[in-house]
Amino acid sequence: MTELRKDPITGTWVILAEERGKRPAPPEKYESIITKGGFCPFCEGNEKKTPPENFALRVKGSSPNSPGWRIRVVSNKYPALTTNGELNPRGEGIYDKMNGIGLHEVIIEAPIHATRITHLSWDYIPDILEVYKNRLFNASKDPRYRYGLIFKNTGISAGATIEHNHSQLIATPVIPITIAQEMAGAKKFFDYRGRCIYCDILYQELENKKRIIIDGKSFVALAPFASRFPFETWILPKKHCSHFTSIKEEELLEMAKVLYDVLKKLDISLEEPPYNYVIHTAPFSENEIAYYHWHLEILPRTARLAGFEFGTGFHINSVPPETAAEEMRSIEI
Amino acid sequence: MTELRKDPITGTWVILAEERGKRPAPPEKYESIITKGGFCPFCEGNEKKTPPENFALRVKGSSPNSPGWRIRVVSNKYPALTTNGELNPRGEGIYDKMNGIGLHEVIIEAPIHATRITHLSWDYIPDILEVYKNRLFNASKDPRYRYGLIFKNTGISAGATIEHNHSQLIATPVIPITIAQEMAGAKKFFDYRGRCIYCDILYQELENKKRIIIDGKSFVALAPFASRFPFETWILPKKHCSHFTSIKEEELLEMAKVLYDVLKKLDISLEEPPYNYVIHTAPFSENEIAYYHWHLEILPRTARLAGFEFGTGFHINSVPPETAAEEMRSIEI
Numbered sequence: 001m002t003e004l005r006k007d008p009i010t011g012t013w014v015i016l017a018e019e020r021g022k023r024p025a026p027p028e029k030y031e032s033i034i035t036k037g038g039f040c041p042f043c044e045g046n047e048k049k050t051p052p053e054n055f056a057l058r059v060k061g062s063s064p065n066s067p068g069w070r071i072r073v074v075s076n077k078y079p080a081l082t083t084n085g086e087l088n089p090r091g092e093g094i095y096d097k098m099n100g101i102g103l104h105e106v107i108i109e110a111p112i113h114a115t116r117i118t119h120l121s122w123d124y125i126p127d128i129l130e131v132y133k134n135r136l137f138n139a140s141k142d143p144r145y146r147y148g149l150i151f152k153n154t155g156i157s158a159g160a161t162i163e164h165n166h167s168q169l170i171a172t173p174v175i176p177i178t179i180a181q182e183m184a185g186a187k188k189f190f191d192y193r194g195r196c197i198y199c200d201i202l203y204q205e206l207e208n209k210k211r212i213i214i215d216g217k218s219f220v221a222l223a224p225f226a227s228r229f230p231f232e233t234w235i236l237p238k239k240h241c242s243h244f245t246s247i248k249e250e251e252l253l254e255m256a257k258v259l260y261d262v263l264k265k266l267d268i269s270l271e272e273p274p275y276n277y278v279i280h281t282a283p284f285s286e287n288e289i290a291y292y293h294w295h296l297e298i299l300p301r302t303a304r305l306a307g308f309e310f311g312t313g314f315h316i317n318s319v320p321p322e323t324a325a326e327e328m329r330s331i332e333i
Numbered sequence: 334m335t336e337l338r339k340d341p342i343t344g345t346w347v348i349l350a351e352e353r354g355k356r357p358a359p360p361e362k363y364e365s366i367i368t369k370g371g372f373c374p375f376c377e378g379n380e381k382k383t384p385p386e387n388f389a390l391r392v393k394g395s396s397p398n399s400p401g402w403r404i405r406v407v408s409n410k411y412p413a414l415t416t417n418g419e420l421n422p423r424g425e426g427i428y429d430k431m432n433g434i435g436l437h438e439v440i441i442e443a444p445i446h447a448t449r450i451t452h453l454s455w456d457y458i459p460d461i462l463e464v465y466k467n468r469l470f471n472a473s474k475d476p477r478y479r480y481g482l483i484f485k486n487t488g489i490s491a492g493a494t495i496e497h498n499h500s501q502l503i504a505t506p507v508i509p510i511t512i513a514q515e516m517a518g519a520k521k522f523f524d525y526r527g528r529c530i531y532c533d534i535l536y537q538e539l540e541n542k543k544r545i546i547i548d549g550k551s552f553v554a555l556a557p558f559a560s561r562f563p564f565e566t567w568i569l570p571k572k573h574c575s576h577f578t579s580i581k582e583e584e585l586l587e588m589a590k591v592l593y594d595v596l597k598k599l600d601i602s603l604e605e606p607p608y609n610y611v612i613h614t615a616p617f618s619e620n621e622i623a624y625y626h627w628h629l630e631i632l633p634r635t636a637r638l639a640g641f642e643f644g645t646g647f648h649i650n651s652v653p654p655e656t657a658a659e660e661m662r663s664i665e666i
Binding site: 003005007011012013016018092093094147149151156160168170172176181189197200208226227228277278279297299304305306308309311313314315316317319 | 428480485490505610612640641
């Protein structure tokens with residue numbers, strides 16, 4: 001059983017997942033990928049090498065945990081959090097901790113060994129987003145979980161350890177501090193101005209256009225004003241909405257096109273960089289809220305975080321978002 | 334001139350340092366070190382290859398910017414922030430920004446090409462700490478700067494780009510969000526309990542001992558309860574004090590011994606891992622404060638931050654601090 005511990009000063013949570021990690025690797029290993037080439041447990045035909053599937057999009061008549069799938073969701077073999085048991089929140093003197101209860105799923109996004117989502121044919125993307133929605137909705141039904149995060153790690157420097165393209169869902173029993181801080185900031189703005197800050201950002205960005213990458217019917221891709229990473233890109237729905245899971249069929253289709261196009265442009269511009277993307281959405285426990293606006297953040301990981309970033313929370317970015325947006329707009333795909 | 338931009342939602346600051354970065358490197362470069370072997374601008378005899386020195390500990394009679402130094406402080410050749418000019422804080426619609434004014438110095442910690450501070454002889458360490466104090470004090474005299482951070486990046490994965498052992502000082506015109514959040518958390522505890530939370534942590538840790546690494550006369554090295562990284566280690570003064578620059582001569586000497594011993598143990602335990610260390614101290618503008626306690630944090634960087642960490646602020650740590658502390662205690666140096 002893993003353990004969740006709270007930093008008593010900052011309120012940040014740490015998952016102590018001893019069984020997952022073993023010892024830190026020796027130094028020469030910090031720089032190398034783990035599964036390049038060789039056997040891949042995520043490829044079609046190797047279904048028995050993963051935990052049993054929790055969900056799959058399958059050819060009619062095919063059996064679970066056998067070939068015939070298009071997208072497949074399994075529990076993480078080395079989960080950071082586990083589904084069985086009680087939270088049992090408790091103190092240890094001045095400290096707070098609880099059992100590491102949560103859901104940790106892997107979304108294998110195609111049966112073929114594509115190493116980037118952009119190597120898949122376009123028609124996979126709407127299905128992948130549909131599965132994200134399905135898995136978030138499924139996790140939200142368990143009353144122990146207060147938040148669900150969908151994220152993707154592509155490339156070694158972005159933390160990927162298996163190169164076969166996949167995403168992950170982690171549902172947590174506490175609201176993550178990043179989301180809590182985002183929501184607190186958005187609420188402060190709403191209390192003062194009476195408007196959603198993300199809606200205001202969209203309004204201003206669509207007016208002056210210099211940081212816009214794609215201006216679609218219902219979605220906008222833009223380089224945020226205070227981009228932390230070179231070519232950081234956010235995708236936001238134009239219409240105010242706090243929960244990704246409220247997305248409609250036709251919106252999923254359009255979002256898929258915007259996401260695919262942005263990632264294709266990024267691959268061309270930065271020569272297939274490592275990146276993370278994460279869906280920021282409101283906590284499960286909240287109904288639709290006026291001050292929070294779900295969005296997807298793409299974080300290219302071409303720079304390393306160093307002591308300054310950890311000591312201050314500042315980021316140093318060498319590419320202004322206006323420059324990045326201009327280049328991204330100009331790339332033909 | 335670089336620019337400081339504030340994220341309107343979270344309040345995080347970003348330094349847009351265009352001249353520093355050029356384009357992101359191509360993918361094969363993300364994993365390689367820049368100055369391994371070859372010419373080193375930080376070695377004795379190459380003084381002309383760095384910006385002129387701002388400070389140095391020198392052999393009597395030797396001239397600035399020539400051999401004969403022991404520790405040498407120069408401006409960063411590619412500074413994230415620059416000293417000349419006015420802050421000129423201003424709006425851009427709903428956004429806030431200001432000129433990238435600040436101090437960015439490099440502290441070259443020995444004339445010989447040692448790649449880790451632990452490769453230096455012990456007697457360098459008190460002098461290095463003395464220089465940290467001197468440079469922080471110097472920066473604090475400029476009324477434009479509100480905070481000064483001393484940090485060290487060791488190893489590629491920790492963001493080092495020049496392997497010759499060195500530290501850096503960055504002084505910023507705003508209080509970094511990490512420090513603001515730490516201080517806010519500590520103040521909340523102080524307002525409720527009437528005590529410094531770091532003093533309480535020291536009390537509890539020294540009582541039960543399981544996370545203590547070194548229990549010295551005036552300093553303690555411990556593995557924090559909610560360690561974000563395997564073998565994360567904090568060094569704290571036992572006596573309450575909010576500013577590192579208040580440290581006394583004899584305390585510097587003891588702190589140097591504790592720091593050197595901890596880093597030696599870490600080198601043995603994790604086979605010379607990449608790491609950052611950062612000094613957390615109160616902002617320049619504050620006098621001695623009852624609720625904040627300066628300390629040094631050592632962050633071994635053997636795991637990569639991925640989408641989950643960026644999306645949530647959670648950290649996943651595979652080594653419990655009790656295990657790390659036990660191992661660190663047992664290592665003979």
